[in-house]
Amino acid sequence: MKTSQDPMTPNLFQVQRIRRELADTFTLELTAESNNEFPFLPGQFNMIYLFGSGEVPISISGDPAQPNRLIHTIRAVGSVTEGLKSCKSGDMLGIRGPFGSAWPVEQATGQDIVIITGGIGLAPLRPAIYHLLANRQRYGKIVILYGARTPADILFRKELERWRSRFDISVEVTVDQAVSNWSGRVGVVPKLINRADFAPEETTALICGPEIMMRFSVKALQERGVKEDHIYVSMERNMKCAIGFCGHCQLGSQFVCKDGPVFPYSQISSAFRIREL
């Protein structure tokens, strides 16, 4: 066995708990077999290996101030993520990471923060939200705009409600399709941007969701006067290594795994302009 840690070789983590969030979405709570802490920055991700099945990139969704537990929130969409869904406590998984760039929570000190997200996109932003709330006095207004397909698809619903009940943060939730008992907003997330209360020239925006949603959100933010280099988006591309070796995640001249996944919009605006880049 090699002594130096190979960056392609996973470390072992044990599933402590699995929590069902939605019909297809669950949260894993893991601890390192070595019992080491797992420090990370909000927005970073890990490669999760399921024995014999495969390895997938998944953002960390836990609290960066609690590095003793590694938290991932996953939507089951295919072979590996479906496999992860049937994990039980005690099972072992392989983890490589943390990888990638972070949400600019330090640079954004003193600014208003607008968080725009849809669906599972809330998971990669939750560590940033924890950080912002833990350091509330360092920021201006904080606005969270979240969209889900239907009310049954609202992720972290309890937490959203808890945040919403605070006076120092504004939370707006919208759904694409309402059902009879839904009294909230209906429509797509970018539509919420117009009415949201923030000072555009003093604002940092953090966006994570489907690319089409991000595109319209960027447009709405620009129309309100938010600067291009103050808009941050988290990109998703196929990943086989997470460390710049496999080439799969390339987006123009950027590697999403090592230059991203969080980018200032100004750095990758061509990706939104040019199809199939």
Added chain:
Amino acid sequence: MGKTSGGRAILPAQSLQTLIDVVHSQGYRLIGPTLEDNAIVYDDLENVENLPLGISDRQSPGNYRLEDDPSAGYFAHVVGPHSWKRFLFPAAQKLWSATRVDQGFSIQTPEDETKLAFIGVRACEIKALQMQDRVFSQGPFTDNGYGEKRQNCLIIAVNCSRAADTCFCSSMDAGPRVTEGFDLALTELQQGRHDFLIETGSANGEALLKELVTRKAEDQDFAEADAQLAATEASIQRRMPSNIPEVLERHLQDEHWQTIESRCLNCSNCTLVCPTCFCSTVEDTTDLTGQHAERWRYWDSCFNTDFSYIHGGSIRQSGAARYRQWITHKLSYWHKQFGTSGCTGCGRCITWCPVGIDITEEAATFCEIDKRS
């Protein structure tokens, strides 16, 4: 390994075996050009007889042919379908294996202590190795397998005595003269004789040279070597325009991409023969008992539709987008990613394209388009 470190000598061609023997005696696995299935490929070299003496190659877009040529020396051929990357970054490689133990599993990493020596490495190929170094061992992470193998690798280079019709190293600043990154560099001299001018490029190379029975290199040897290299360079027909990095980025949505798409078979030959392409995929498997799992890494290509697959569909659906990824990565984005072009001008992608798509011709077309716009 640095620039020529001073040691120079003449080794008669009939003593070439002694060089091979010295390399072997130092515990290296020696790999060099050999003849196999009508192509020059890189394989284990036991004996000087394994080298393709008296064989030359003819290359053109979509064409590769070997010829018997009594006047051809050991290294008269140019680059073939193989490149050295296959030994440092193998086409199929087991990254690790895992075995179930009570609650979880344990992971074993394979070990490979083989020291590699390459003979017959051309200037463009040294450049290609250096480009892959930037990917695998000079970024934030080092690929363990690659890094160690490469560090211990002995490079015996050759200066090209002729160029193929497909070569364009001179416009990529990648040849034909070997200038750095080698232990020993050979120039095959055949004007009324058959000798090798040997130059050393490292302490390792110096030590090797001391083991050989050579004679002093004279002015006339250098003159002959220089003249030969100058003639090689002068014979290079193809070139890559120097403004191509910016030009391609200015025309990402031009309709010429569709014209190329109509010819391109998306076979991925060009990426597989390219000495700098580094893309790979991984495959995880278990055996029938479910107790043993392995992770393998395989060469992949941006020409495969699955390459850009994410849940919901591939990003680069069209052949046009995939060809655009290939050529813009090589010629434009590579500069931003690694501070150098991703192309050495070796011409392999031109020769091995079944329909003869020529990277220099397509680059020239985009320069024309740029001038018109």
